Amino acid sequence: MVKWLEESGQYKDVVVSTRIRIARNLNNYRFPQRMNVQEAEKLTQEVLNAVKDMPDDINYKFFKINSLNAAERVAYIEQHLISPGLIQKPDHSSFLLRDDEKATIMINEEDHLRIQVLLSGLNFEEGWNLINKIDDFLETSLDYAYDDRFGYLTACPTNVGTGLRASAMVHIPCLSIIGHIDDMIRGFSKIGLTVRGIYGEGSQAIGDLYQISNQMTLGEDEEEIMAKLKNVIYQIINKERYVRDDLLKKRKYEIEDRIFRSYGILKYTRKISSKEAMMHLSNVRLGKEMGIIDNMEYKQIENLMIDIQPGSIQRIAKRELDDNERDIIRARHIRQSI
Amino acid sequence: MLCQICKKNQATVHYTKIINGKIEELHVCEECAANNSELNFNNPFSFHNLWTGLIEGFQNSTPNKTVEKLTCPFCGLDYSQFRETGKFGCAKCYETFKDNLIPLFKGIHGHDKHVGKVPSRANKKAADERRIEKLKKRLQELIDREAFEEAAKLRDEIRQLEKSLKDNRE
Numbered sequence: 207m208v209k210w211l212e213e214s215g216q217y218k219d220v221v222v223s224t225r226i227r228i229a230r231n232l233n234n235y236r237f238p239q240r241m242n243v244q245e246a247e248k249l250t251q252e253v254l255n256a257v258k259d260m261p262d263d264i265n266y267k268f269f270k271i272n273s274l275n276a277a278e279r280v281a282y283i284e285q286h287l288i289s290p291g292l293i294q295k296p297d298h299s300s301f302l303l304r305d306d307e308k309a310t311i312m313i314n315e316e317d318h319l320r321i322q323v324l325l326s327g328l329n330f331e332e333g334w335n336l337i338n339k340i341d342d343f344l345e346t347s348l349d350y351a352y353d354d355r356f357g358y359l360t361a362c363p364t365n366v367g368t369g370l371r372a373s374a375m376v377h378i379p380c381l382s383i384i385g386h387i388d389d390m391i392r393g394f395s396k397i398g399l400t401v402r403g404i405y406g407e408g409s410q411a412i413g414d415l416y417q418i419s420n421q422m423t424l425g426e427d428e429e430e431i432m433a434k435l436k437n438v439i440y441q442i443i444n445k446e447r448y449v450r451d452d453l454l455k456k457r458k459y460e461i462e463d464r465i466f467r468s469y470g471i472l473k474y475t476r477k478i479s480s481k482e483a484m485m486h487l488s489n490v491r492l493g494k495e496m497g498i499i500d501n502m503e504y505k506q507i508e509n510l511m512i513d514i515q516p517g518s519i520q521r522i523a524k525r526e527l528d529d530n531e532r533d534i535i536r537a538r539h540i541r542q543s544i
Numbered sequence: 545m546l547c548q549i550c551k552k553n554q555a556t557v558h559y560t561k562i563i564n565g566k567i568e569e570l571h572v573c574e575e576c577a578a579n580n581s582e583l584n585f586n587n588p589f590s591f592h593n594l595w596t597g598l599i600e601g602f603q604n605s606t607p608n609k610t611v612e613k614l615t616c617p618f619c620g621l622d623y624s625q626f627r628e629t630g631k632f633g634c635a636k637c638y639e640t641f642k643d644n645l646i647p648l649f650k651g652i653h654g655h656d657k658h659v660g661k662v663p664s665r666a667n668k669k670a671a672d673e674r675r676i677e678k679l680k681k682r683l684q685e686l687i688d689r690e691a692f693e694e695a696a697k698l699r700d701e702i703r704q705l706e707k708s709l710k711d712n713r714e
Contacts, residue, residue, distance in 0.1 A: 236619045236634045316631075338661075345663050351635030356649070357658025359635045363645075364652055366638075368660035398654075425655020427678075481545065 209307040215327015227322040229369035246298040280517025373419035413484035465493035547573035
C-alpha cells in the first residue's frame with residue numbers, strides 16, 4: 207500500500223495527486239553533475255546534520271541509491287517518491303523520506319536538494335505550507351545559494367528563481383475520448399503551463415493521466431504560480447465532469463460497456479502487460495468516477511496503477527522477473543486485488 | 545514494447561513530436577534511434593542544439609572570444625562549456641557569467657528578476673523591498689478601481705514600511 211495515497215483528498219474524481227518540489231543548492235560546493243564522490247559525501251553529511259533536529263513529529267528515513275537494488279530504485283520512482291533523475295549517479299545520490307511519505311528530500315539530483323511534497327487529491331495550500339516549513343527549517347543551518355536579483359540559484363537556468371515546480375496529476379479519460387487533449391496541451395503552453403506524462407519530463411501519457419505544471423520560475427512568486435495552476439485545474443475539473451455527464455446521457459451503453467469490459471478483463475486475466483492493464487484500470491477508475499462501479503475505492507485503483515509497474519511488481523514478487531513472468535504475476539496480483 | 549522500426553529489440557527511446565499542435569509518437573530501440581536522422585541528437589536542429597543555441601542566440605550572434613574564455617573561478621566551468629551543456633557548474637557561475645544571463649533568462653522566463661520567496665537569513669531587507677513592491681502593485685489596482693479609502697490606508701502602510709527600511713539602513 208502506498209502511504210501517501212491513503213488520505214482522501216479533494217476533487218478525487220479528477221485529481222489524483224498534487225506535487226510540489228523546490229530546487230535548492232548550497233554555496234561552496236560544485237553542482238552534483240560536476241562534483242566527485244568525496245564532495246557528494248561531504249554535502250550529504252551536512253544535509254543529514256541539518257535534518258537531524260527537524261521540529262517535526264514525524265521521522266525521516268535515509269536511503270542511499272547505491273544500497274537499493276535495481277527494482278527497488280524503480281519502484282520508488284513508480285510510487286512518485288523520487289524522480290528518475292535521482293538514480294542517474296547512484297554513488298552521489300540519496301534521499302530522506304518522511305514516514306508518512308508526504309515529503310522527500312532528494313540529495314544530489316540535478317541540484318543539491320530537491321524537496322518534494324506529495325498529497326492525494328488537489329491540495330496546493332497544505333502542500334505549500336509543508337514544503338515551506340521544511341525549507342525554512344533547512345535554511346537555518348544550510349548556506350543556500352541565493353542571489354538578490356536571480357533568486358535561488360539552480361544547475362539549470364529553467365529552474366532559477368523560485369526553483370518551484372508545482373503540478374497536479376489529473377485523470378481525464380472523457381476529454382480524451384472526445385479528442386480535446388491536443389487543444390488543451392496547446393492552450394496551456396500559451397499561458398506558461400506544461401502538460402506531461404505521469405513520470406514527469408519526457409514521459410509518456412498512460413492511463414489518461416496527465417501532469418500539469420508551471421513552466422516559468424522567474425518573475426512570478428510562488429503564490430501566483432500556484433493560484434494560476436489551481437485556476438486551470440478547476441477548469442479541467444469542470445470540463446471533464448461536464449463531458450462525463452454528457453457522454454453518460456448520449457452514449458450510455460457504449461460507456462458502460464467499455465467500463466465493464468475492462469473490469470471483466472482485469473478480474474479474469476491470466477497474463478497482461480502494464481500498458482494494457484493501465485488502460486483497463488483507467489476505464490475502471492472512470493467507472494468509479496461516474497458512479498457505475500461502486501465496490502472499489504480510489505486508493506485501491508491508484509495503488510494498483512503503481513503496483514503493476516515493472517519495478518513494483520518485482521518488489522511484490524520479491525525477486526527479479528523476466529517480461530513473461532512479470533505479465534503473469536501482474537495478472538495474478540490484479541485478480542487478487544479486484 | 546517492441547521497437548516500431550526493427551520490431552525486434554525493446555523500445556527504449558520514446559519520442560514525442562508536436563508540430564503545430566499535431567502530436568506524433570515514436571517508440572524505438574537505441575540502435576534504430578541512432579540511425580534515424582530525426583532522433584539523432586547530433587543533428588544541427590535537434591532539440592538539444594536548439595536549446596543550447598538559444599543560449600548562444602541571446603548573446604550577440606557573433607561569437608565573442610573574451611566571453612567564451614570567461615571561466616568560473618570556483619568550479620572551472622568556462623562559458624563555452626555552459627553554452628554546450630546548458631547547465632551551470634556551481635552557484636558562483638551566476639556571478640561569473642552575469643552579464644550574459646539577463647537576456648538568456650528573459651528568453652526562457654520572459655523575466656529576469658526574482659519576485660518570490662526570499663530566505664529570511666539571507667536578507668531581511670530584500671524581503672521588505674519585495675513586499676513593498678507587491679503592496680505598491682496592489683495600491684495601483686485599488687486606485688484603478690477607485691477604492692480610494694482602502695488605497696489611502698495602504699499608502700500609509702507602504703510609507704511606514706519604507707521609513708522603517710530606511711531607518712534600519714542608517
